[in-house]
Amino acid sequence: MKKIKVGIIGATGYAGVELVRLLALHPQAQIVALSSVSYEGKRISDVYPNLKDICDDVLENEDIIDRCDVIFTSLPHGLSEKFAGKCLDKGVKMIDLGADFRLDSAEEYAKWYNKQYEDEKLHTQSVYCIPELHRAAYKNQPIIGNPGCYPTSIALGLAPAIKYAVDNTVVIDSKSGVTGAGRGLADNTHYPNCNEAFSPYKVASHRHTPEIEQTLSKLAGKKVNVTFVPHLLPVNRGIVSTIYFNVKEAMTAKQLHEIYSEFYKREKFVRVLASGEVANLRNVKYSNYCDISVHYDEHTQRVVIVSTIDNMVKGAAGQAIQNMNIMFGLEEKCGLEYIPPAF
């Protein structure tokens, strides 16, 4: 079989270079072009010396679409639409790792991102896809909006049970490794400032909130409001979302566990832990797995779900490749069977 020809626009961002790491060994894909505005003309292994002798491709400008079957865009919000337009024109598929194809509502996008969609038609040809939840919604749309890292951990953690939740009781306390903040230098990611430190940020005002509520509302069949507070965790990788909600009727921990086990029983990349175990980001890092543990606090009739992923794999590049596999009719797990290391 001929390999899928892949191009990456924004290859030197953190999600971009993680795509390179995973795609370079993908048995059915082949990187044919890498684009970077900041580093045009340099080899990617000059920017990321871990890639020396493995991928020494020269970074190009943005005119790479012609040579590709699929383009991954990994760009700050607001920059993907123009590439989407070009891809559509040329019959090239596109998977956007940014925020521009995640929200159904142009109003919500404008409100949270301070920017208007420039070409609303484009958005009618895209689909938002967490494979475990939305693969059935993929009907050969040429554009996939790859989900955000926090929303992935949260949607997978809540999908089986959101319908049991009492309205407006969902509280989500998420913690993300520092790669989530990206490659750009900033005071709060300067080593002495975030090592031996910990705090929330963007309390109840993070841009992933509408994406989370959109997914949960669809799953629940009604508007779901949540309080979402992300925290910056002094580790390189990984997200842990601790999710709280009250249930309408008391249940047993066993019932709750069965709901989750049943829901995910055919999923390779979602592991529902045995009762009594607690999900730890340690067990998923560098892999495409999502580990979920379920807990029930009887004295408050409140469910506690712990959902953990690697923010750069299942939360970004890995899930994007899983979506590429769907787009091209491959097995979803193809090229993604990395085993999380023990340490």
Place this chain on the structure above:
Amino acid sequence: MKKIKVGIIGATGYAGVELVRLLALHPQAQIVALSSVSYEGKRISDVYPNLKDICDDVLENEDIIDRCDVIFTSLPHGLSEKFAGKCLDKGVKMIDLGADFRLDSAEEYAKWYNKQYEDEKLHTQSVYCIPELHRAAYKNQPIIGNPGCYPTSIALGLAPAIKYAVDNTVVIDSKSGVTGAGRGLADNTHYPNCNEAFSPYKVASHRHTPEIEQTLSKLAGKKVNVTFVPHLLPVNRGIVSTIYFNVKEAMTAKQLHEIYSEFYKREKFVRVLASGEVANLRNVKYSNYCDISVHYDEHTQRVVIVSTIDNMVKGAAGQAIQNMNIMFGLEEKCGLEYIPPAF
């Protein structure tokens, strides 16, 4: 003025050695005896070389009470009562950093600690004291039950507002540095297991839960139930408690902030951050401060409080010394004015 003669039983545990660090420079106190079952006969600076040439006292067995004005006990639960009895007999004051004098209810103690109080009378002569909340309750009781680390961060974070909380909506997501687990070796505190890792533990079942609910219930004037989930944070020191609750009537962020500022306006060790700032454990570590930031999520009418302390100082040894200062009529801040370093 004659200095207070201090003894520490359990001096080689983490809270014990932190007491040594702080008391060695306390202007009104003097360490006269250190006791340790495990290291009797060794110098404390053999066990903790940071103390070399600073405190080279030889560790003794437990017969040190006679020589002291006050004894700090820092022991696993169940071991403090016998020392309390001896202290009372000899007219020596005692501050217990363990769990044995925190709960009013013998039933709750038995339920959560799998152990009975052996001498209930002792508990009528003790008082539980977070100074900012309970100093008025100190009426020369000979025994002070020093609060737990999590409960301190949580009670200070909730005290100003608990009366506005809708029943059974309080969710507490706490994260603690690894010193909170103490000096004993364990798999989950082995470096490669907790570095680059993160997870909750004892989900909705941690022994600090009844202590938290006891304090909050008194503050609220009615039974308060909470869901409390602690997490192990890969840093040495510090606790961040992110606290969520719904309020009965909508308020503005400004109102909320004023409630907190007013409540703590005379407190040296509690700093209510300006609106828009977020509490970070970085700013309190190695100090006796508690930083609190207040946030309001309008779309869910939910308050979010972030409360952070150094678990070993305000959460253990520092607060114990603050309590000693109260016991002996000193200024509460005496010997505790350490400035948190910037990094």
Place this chain on the structure above:
Amino acid sequence: MKKIKVGIIGATGYAGVELVRLLALHPQAQIVALSSVSYEGKRISDVYPNLKDICDDVLENEDIIDRCDVIFTSLPHGLSEKFAGKCLDKGVKMIDLGADFRLDSAEEYAKWYNKQYEDEKLHTQSVYCIPELHRAAYKNQPIIGNPGCYPTSIALGLAPAIKYAVDNTVVIDSKSGVTGAGRGLADNTHYPNCNEAFSPYKVASHRHTPEIEQTLSKLAGKKVNVTFVPHLLPVNRGIVSTIYFNVKEAMTAKQLHEIYSEFYKREKFVRVLASGEVANLRNVKYSNYCDISVHYDEHTQRVVIVSTIDNMVKGAAGQAIQNMNIMFGLEEKCGLEYIPPAF
């Protein structure tokens, strides 16, 4: 082709579980049995939950040799000989990740390990093998002594240049991540003791010293003495060896660089960095690569070599698999082409 049937004795140690991670995806090998004294009867995924649903094999006792083509032993020193004897009897190959088949001299072994070889004949049928340096010495010996982690980084770093070194000027300052200390709990690997800490250990007395000197002496054709000082580095994985030695005649940095580039030009897993770059463990972790940078201090006529590997891969399990590939006539890189992640 029929897959190689592999067994691991000592599967729950850190090197053991890293073997599992790498062998589970090896295209030409298949794990048929895992043995563990401590956890017999449990699944390995109970001990290492990262392996859940990936490798849930039940840990057996030590009678697994019969079913295997090759046994990896990963055991404390002194325990491998008995398995070597059994393997030889049954015609099963063995690769020992411990220290028992590394030293040629029984006297040196006895001196450094306080233990005698029990069966010296066994040692005549084994070969010590860093593939890049010793693959020519592999003549179908049934036992391979897999090199230690420090010695691997050092031998690869010195091999091209040891013949230019002035006698007795080699100083080796190595730094190892904490997994190098293994899975066993110890005070110095308790998180609060080694986080935000750093120090040498076993100064000029580490057991890897005779192994280092043995390899270097063979390369140099005369006895080489070194001063070797290892340090414990607060990271999970990786070794950086900074190696110093004077050269007999002044050379240029360019000459030095050419010597190294030439020496390793055909090696996949050794990357000699371009002049001016500095090797960083970040660029090799989770991979089988060894990165080497060469530096020359003109004013002291001293060479500085920086050599870095992942202690668990090239320093243990990865190199053992590379040796297995040699034993079975596979390409050395088979199953080892992991790309080091950027973060």
Place this chain on the structure above:
Amino acid sequence: MKKIKVGIIGATGYAGVELVRLLALHPQAQIVALSSVSYEGKRISDVYPNLKDICDDVLENEDIIDRCDVIFTSLPHGLSEKFAGKCLDKGVKMIDLGADFRLDSAEEYAKWYNKQYEDEKLHTQSVYCIPELHRAAYKNQPIIGNPGCYPTSIALGLAPAIKYAVDNTVVIDSKSGVTGAGRGLADNTHYPNCNEAFSPYKVASHRHTPEIEQTLSKLAGKKVNVTFVPHLLPVNRGIVSTIYFNVKEAMTAKQLHEIYSEFYKREKFVRVLASGEVANLRNVKYSNYCDISVHYDEHTQRVVIVSTIDNMVKGAAGQAIQNMNIMFGLEEKCGLEYIPPAF
């Protein structure tokens, strides 16, 4: 006694804010003015929220000299001379934490810093001072050049023994916490780049080399050349220098230890560890101590010294205050008796 009026120019750099932390509690000094080009008009506690309610002084421009008895300058090299001139004119003392008053030789300064001294006369009125080694050289010079962090750890580590060293055998392998790189954002101090990473930098070319050689040459009474390789260590604070040199005549470990113990027997801030112990930065952090352990490798006749300090205290702000105490006739330890915490 009237307190010393202190001003800090460059108060928002890392050394500056560490000066604030230490001086705010100094019993004989009082901060009267803080200057910062970048943050003029802001409160220092806006920039460093750890100082909230403790030091809320407003940052001024640079015209603060008039009001002060002593000025600390903590600036990039090349910027201190102009303040030195002003201080001399106004009879104000100055302690420079930068590099401009460390080197005796204008040629060396020009060579290593690519800059000429603008006013050589100023340098005749300054003295370089590591108190334990140079306090006798302080003859009321109005300017003190405060030593660099690496040179402090190295000079203290080598002073007792440099005269026994064989020429050109001194190798210094130093490792510094990330605060040593300062407050400015840079790729190599971005958290995901230096966490779980380790490497040398500026191999045999760091600007501290001439300062190290200057001090050692004076101590030895002849030119001493060293190879100095610094490394970036993933911790916030602390330097460990591992120092190697051959000795002219064989000695015993006991003799070596006595040389060091005798040399430092009257020094409060230098602790020579007992034989067999190894210096660890953990035991000095947040304090003004320097811990030294001495080791002897008999088979190579080589000495190994391990010297550790907190780079921000003994390596910068603490030593500067120790120098201020000398300047003003106070006890050297005044305001510096912080006890290093155990964790």
